[in-house]
Amino acid sequence: MYFPIQKTLEKYLNIGFAKGDTGNDLNQKHVVNFSYLLFFASCLVLLLFFSFISQPILAVFCFIWMLMGGVAWRYCYKGEFTRAQITFPILKSSKVLILCLFFFGEETGFHWLFANIIVYAVVVFRGDQKVIKYGILFSSSLGFLVCEFFSQSSLALTEVGKSLCIFFVFFKLTFHFTTVITLVMSRLNAVNLYLRNLAEKDELTGLYNRRKVLAEAQNIFEASVLNSTPCIFAIIDLDYFKKVNDTYGHDAGDLVLAKAASIMKSALRPQDLIGRYGGEEFIVIMRNIHIEQSVILMNKMRESIKNSQISLRDDTEISISLSIGLASMDSSTSRYEEVLVKADKALYLAKHNGRNCVYTEMDSLL
Numbered sequence: 403m404y405f406p407i408q409k410t411l412e413k414y415l416n417i418g419f420a421k422g423d424t425g426n427d428l429n430q431k432h433v434v435n436f437s438y439l440l441f442f443a444s445c446l447v448l449l450l451f452f453s454f455i456s457q458p459i460l461a462v463f464c465f466i467w468m469l470m471g472g473v474a475w476r477y478c479y480k481g482e483f484t485r486a487q488i489t490f491p492i493l494k495s496s497k498v499l500i501l502c503l504f505f506f507g508e509e510t511g512f513h514w515l516f517a518n519i520i521v522y523a524v525v526v527f528r529g530d531q532k533v534i535k536y537g538i539l540f541s542s543s544l545g546f547l548v549c550e551f552f553s554q555s556s557l558a559l560t561e562v563g564k565s566l567c568i569f570f571v572f573f574k575l576t577f578h579f580t581t582v583i584t585l586v587m588s589r590l591n592a593v594n595l596y597l598r599n600l601a602e603k604d605e606l607t608g609l610y611n612r613r614k615v616l617a618e619a620q621n622i623f624e625a626s627v628l629n630s631t632p633c634i635f636a637i638i639d640l641d642y643f644k645k646v647n648d649t650y651g652h653d654a655g656d657l658v659l660a661k662a663a664s665i666m667k668s669a670l671r672p673q674d675l676i677g678r679y680g681g682e683e684f685i686v687i688m689r690n691i692h693i694e695q696s697v698i699l700m701n702k703m704r705e706s707i708k709n710s711q712i713s714l715r716d717d718t719e720i721s722i723s724l725s726i727g728l729a730s731m732d733s734s735t736s737r738y739e740e741v742l743v744k745a746d747k748a749l750y751l752a753k754h755n756g757r758n759c760v761y762t763e764m765d766s767l768l
């Protein structure tokens with residue numbers, strides 16, 4: 403039951419923009435769509451209410467507001483967002499003003515619904531729409547005062563009706579405020595996640611980028627020192643990668659890099675971390691593993707790359723290989739950079755000794 407409702411709500415809130423859209427004005431769009439949705443629902447409730455208590459003129463008014471709301475909401479569909487933004491407060495103000503002045507009266511608190519318009523204006527209008535925003539803030543405040551001082555008494559309502567109206571206003575204000583805050587917060591969270599991905603992920607391979615992997619290296623290194631657990635760093639370099647670029651083009655080189663990254667990642671244990679160090683170089687950080695086991699793991703990764711045929715866009719299949727240098731931290735290591743330097747030396751040996759192989763820091767001491 404919950405999911406269809408959520409799905410439908412999301413569908414209506416996302417009207418007028420594509421999924422995955424990351425523009426700055428998305429929370430404004432959500433709030434505009436939500437406001438129209440709520441406006442539509444409240445007009446419908448009032449339409450039924452006025453029909454029920456035989457107030458045909460007010461029922462017709464509600465019907466007209468519903469229609470106009472529907473037309474204005476369509477502006478979002480058609481990409482005329484500014485029109486939709488501006489029409490909502492006009493419709494809503496006219497509704498609150500007319501119903502308060504001529505039916506509900508100020509003692510039901512109906513005119514407090516101007517607060518919804520004020521919240522809407524603050525959230526929805528951008529910095530370059532200051533004139534419209536302050537115009538709406540001013541006219542809503544004025545509308546509130548007019549209702550407060552010039553409303554007729556709500557003669558048509560019984561005491562119970564007045565109480566119900568006060569409850570309706572309270573519920574609507576609370577629901578509107580909390581939903582707008584939730585929409586803005588969830589949007590901020592989504593933007594935050596998006597920016598964090600941009601800052602931490604390498605676009606081509608989808609792996610962590612150099613900044614993130616080195617930050618993690620620092621954290622993992624410190625935790626290993628603190629807990630006296632083993633930790634191995636590997637530097638991995640694709641062999642003769644320049645040749646791939648020179649023979650098949652830079653785009654093909656990009657494709658090979660992305661596919662190689664995905665094969666490497668799938669060869670690792672869940673607790674291992676891999677990131678792109680730069681160009682065709684990668685770093686792997688392995689926790690709670692000894693050097694002998696890490697050599698086995700890295701050889702498995704090397705073989706899975708060697709045995710994979712990578713298909714290029716023109717269906718040409720090529721195979722590539724990796725050279726890997728490994729180093730572990732020990733009691734004499736005080737900074738993670740020292741482990742990286744040792745892994746780099748081991749990588750140099752692997753390259754020097756024919757490539758497509760794994761070397762450790764111990765080999766470079768021989």
Ligand SMILES: Nc1nc2c(ncn2[C@@H]2O[C@H](COP(=O)(O)OP(=O)(O)OP(=O)(O)O)[C@@H](O)[C@H]2O)c(=O)[nH]1
Pocket residue numbers: 606639640641642643644645647651652653654655656659680681682753757
């Ligand atoms: N397509 C593509 N190429 C890149 C990227 N980053 C670095 N390269 C290329 O990677 C190549 C690295 O070349 P070299 O450093 O000579 O290394 P290599 O050809 O792999 O030779 P060895 O490492 O000695 O086996 C250069 O041609 C770079 O232009 C990238 O993001 N995309």
